[in-house]
Amino acid sequence: MNKHQKIAVFGGGSWATAIVKMLIENLETVGWYMRNEQTIAHIKENDHNPKYLRSAELDANRLDLSSDINYMVAKYDVLIFAIPSAFLTGELSKLKESLESKTIFSAIKGIVPETGLIVGEHFNREYNIPLTNIGVITGPCHAEEVAMERLSYLTIACQDEDIAKKMAEALQSWYINVKTTDDIIGTEYAAVLKNIYAVAAGIAHGLGYGDNFQSVLMSNAIREMKRFIKKVHKMKRNINNSAYLGDLLVTGYSTFSRNRMFGNMIGKGYTVKSAQHEMSMIAEGYYATKSAYKIKEEKGAKTPIIDAVYNILYDDKDPKKEFKKLTNKLD
Ligand SMILES: NC(=O)c1ccc[n+]([C@@H]2O[C@H](COP(=O)([O-])OP(=O)(O)OC[C@H]3O[C@@H](n4cnc5c(N)ncnc54)[C@H](O)[C@@H]3O)[C@@H](O)[C@H]2O)c1
Numbered sequence: 001m002n003k004h005q006k007i008a009v010f011g012g013g014s015w016a017t018a019i020v021k022m023l024i025e026n027l028e029t030v031g032w033y034m035r036n037e038q039t040i041a042h043i044k045e046n047d048h049n050p051k052y053l054r055s056a057e058l059d060a061n062r063l064d065l066s067s068d069i070n071y072m073v074a075k076y077d078v079l080i081f082a083i084p085s086a087f088l089t090g091e092l093s094k095l096k097e098s099l100e101s102k103t104i105f106s107a108i109k110g111i112v113p114e115t116g117l118i119v120g121e122h123f124n125r126e127y128n129i130p131l132t133n134i135g136v137i138t139g140p141c142h143a144e145e146v147a148m149e150r151l152s153y154l155t156i157a158c159q160d161e162d163i164a165k166k167m168a169e170a171l172q173s174w175y176i177n178v179k180t181t182d183d184i185i186g187t188e189y190a191a192v193l194k195n196i197y198a199v200a201a202g203i204a205h206g207l208g209y210g211d212n213f214q215s216v217l218m219s220n221a222i223r224e225m226k227r228f229i230k231k232v233h234k235m236k237r238n239i240n241n242s243a244y245l246g247d248l249l250v251t252g253y254s255t256f257s258r259n260r261m262f263g264n265m266i267g268k269g270y271t272v273k274s275a276q277h278e279m280s281m282i283a284e285g286y287y288a289t290k291s292a293y294k295i296k297e298e299k300g301a302k303t304p305i306i307d308a309v310y311n312i313l314y315d316d317k318d319p320k321k322e323f324k325k326l327t328n329k330l331d
């Protein structure tokens, strides 16, 4: 285990904070970029993020904090992005430093709205990062449970096994178990799609559907996910692994799930705007629905659950009627 890996995390939210917590279990120093200078000052003085995961203690002496994205890119070799996908291009537009020699990890579970690409593909096409230097940090893992040091499993996807192993070593600890895979495309799409299915689970709950129906919804969701991913990137994968089915289940059932919370409010009659306003955190599933709907139209995948969520969120359809129609399409 190399304690001196030069890894920096980009983002100031719950997941970035959880990743920093995991990394400082192992590394001497962790670089941490976030926009807000007041938050940086607070972390330096109080050893915790005042806005997200307040209970997670972070030894500020071992953090190299900066609100200058170019400083962070210049100084570190391995860059982990944990900025919600909707804000990624805005943050990257501040870059003057080149990313070309860097290893990039996406911890983002979303599609970049401006390009319609998953994050790894976005870095590959827009920044010329070879796919071999791109990795994904995924798996069924809520930041809140990392803060509580509850046993969690992550999956690191990278085509280069050595890069995946090094990242696994940097993240694993007595409460973090890390697996590796080379399915960088499939795991990223799974992480995007599960957010939409969690929104669907939340809508169902908000409408008054019970556990019996939720299990049918999840059972159909994993088959829909399999069909969708097969259309975009065909390879041998076991859709029942944690990075696919596991992540779908944790997001669909956990009380920590932001996507489920968001869906629940929609099912209860909130507008999209008011549901977003109520939440202090980002529900990626809202943005993912639009991009995934477009991709499935292009690829011709059969996706009744995505269609129903799209119709509700983007076509102003009545959730009750839309779910009634959906119930007839599930088995
Ligand atoms: N929270 C989790 O448990 C978890 C787990 C795995 C993956 N993820 C993924 O990590 C990514 C980040 O999610 P999170 O949970 O940290 O989000 P969060 O809701 O906790 O934090 C939102 C972050 O977005 C930033 N932000 C808000 N408006 C912005 C703007 N206009 N420009 C730039 N930044 C802005 C905030 O400052 C904050 O840092 C998402 O893609 C999410 O799917 C989250």
Ligand SMILES: O=P(O)(O)OC[C@H](O)CO
Residues within 6 Å of the ligand: 109, 139, 140, 141, 142, 143, 195, 198, 247, 250, 251, 256, 257, 258, 259, 260, 282, 283, 284
């Ligand atoms: O809280 P959610 O719904 O955004 O899910 C967070 C993680 O992706 C779960 O693995």
